[in-house]
Amino acid sequence: MFTRRKQLVLLGLLLTVMTLWACGTDRDDERPxxxxxxxxxxxxxxxxxxxxxxxxxxxxxxxxxxxxxxxxxxxxxxxxxxxxxxxxxxxxxxxxxxxxxxxxxxxxxxxxxxxxxxxxxxxxxxxxxxxxxxxxxxxxxxxxxxxxxxxxxxxxxxxxxxxxxxxxxxxxxxxxxxMQQVETVPSSRRILVTAHDAFAYFGRAFGFEVYAVQGISTSGEASIVDIENLARLLAELDIPALFVETTVPEATIQAVVEAAAALNHTVVVGGTLYSDSAGVIASGTDTYLRAYRHNITTIIQALQSHD
Ligand SMILES: [Zn+2]
Structure with a gap:
């Protein structure tokens, strides 16, 4: 017969084992x-x-x-x-x-x-x-x-x-x-405008100037001043297109489009880019190279089609 004390100890042990078991991810895959x-x-x-x-x-x-x-x-x-x-x-x-x-x-x-x-x-x-x-x-x-x-x-x-x-x-x-794709866009048109500053390395690698509403992090909201400054820049440089990112709400970019319109400059959304995340499998952009290829195609088409 177990004493009540022993029963409590056993119950405690059982609970510990159950908790440890529940903590694991319970995988049956033997690979690393x-x-x-x-x-x-x-x-x-x-x-x-x-x-x-x-x-x-x-x-x-x-x-x-x-x-x-x-x-x-x-x-x-x-x-x-x-x-x-x-x-x-x-x-x-x-x-x-x-x-x-x-x-x-x-x-x-x-x-x-x-x-x-x-x-x-x-x-x-x-x-x-x-x-x-x-x-x-x-x-x-x-x-x-x-x-x-x-x-x-x-x-x-x-x-x-x-x-x-x-x-x-x-x-x-x-x-x-x-590189071959980028060369089809005149160098004066190689300007990329996005919601947050994710594309500086792209710019350096492929010879683009890059501008963004927000800095390298998305923490905090884009300010009205940031949006208006960028709209003014788009008008001054006569930039025809800017881009939405899949990981950043589209509202920021729409606000820039409207601010540019208020300055009598028409700018269109040239498409959606994969910035901080690749896409889902069904989109065909689920790997680094597939997402990057999508970005190149989207950027080139948008900047070419505004003669
Ligand atoms: Zn980012």
Whole structure:
């Protein structure tokens, strides 16, 4: 017979076991688990890891990583992961707390592996986190991911190495295509205007001037002064088109269109760009290269069609 005291101890043990069990993510996949924050980081890891790893992406398509608040289920995934890969450079502004609980050996911060001279800065010591839009940076990060995967899964070293080389070639082919497309737009027209300042690396890589209503973060609302200043600039430079982003509400861009109209300058929405997130699978823009190709096509068509 159990005494009442023993019964209570047993009950306590049972509850502890049940709680621990409920905390896990209860996966039956035996492959290494890599948890990533953004869709672009998830895609980079998937391209190199292929079928040998399971990749979970916490911040889905169309969701703004600047103000995404990690959920409790995200914390479970992060604690379960063999490797966590994030963009860093303060893109995932609200992840600081949950990442502090992780073993630093299982955390790969891509931004920490970009050479300082390759980074763009919004202010001293405030690097622009939108590094994926510089294909040279993204290509250089592929071997960094490869090495992290080899560290958790040395048995598949050869596969990760081969896939990295293939992916770097894919990026090269894309850059060649994109350069050819950009050359069809006169250099005086290579001006990109968006809701938030996500495209500075794109501008540097492809020779565009870039302007945005908001800075490199989307936190806080765009002010009326920001909107009016940008509308004045559009009128002065005679810019025909600006662009909506999938992760930023369209209202900001519509406000700029209206402010420009008040200055007798007609500007149209040239289309929607994937800025801080790739698209859903059904849209055909679910990878970094597919989303980037969509952006190039959208930008080129909008800027060409206003003769
Ligand atoms: Zn952004």
């Amino acid at each position: 688990l890599v948890v990533t924050t953004t869709t672009y980081v998830g895609d980079l890891v998937r391209q190199i890891g292929g079928p040998y790893i399971e990749v979970i992406t916490l911040i889905g398509p169309g969701i703004d990583p600047h103000d995404y608040q990690p959920r409790q289920s995200d914390t479970k995934w992060l604690l379960d992961a063999d490797l966590v890969v994030i963009n860093g450079l303060n893109l995932e502004e609200r992840f600081g707390e949950v990442l502090r609980n992780l073993d630093s050996r299982s955390l790969l911060v891509l931004g920490d592996h970009v050479k300082t001279e390759q980074l763009l800065f919004e202010a001293p010591n405030v690097p622009d986190p939108h590094i994926w839009f510089d294909p040279a940076i993204w290509m250089a990060l592929a071997p960094v991911v490869r090495d992290a995967l080899i560290a958790i899964d040395p048995a598949n070293q050869a596969a990760y190495t081969a896939r990295t080389l293939q992916y770097q070639r894919d990026i090269e082919v894309f850059v060649h295509y994109a």
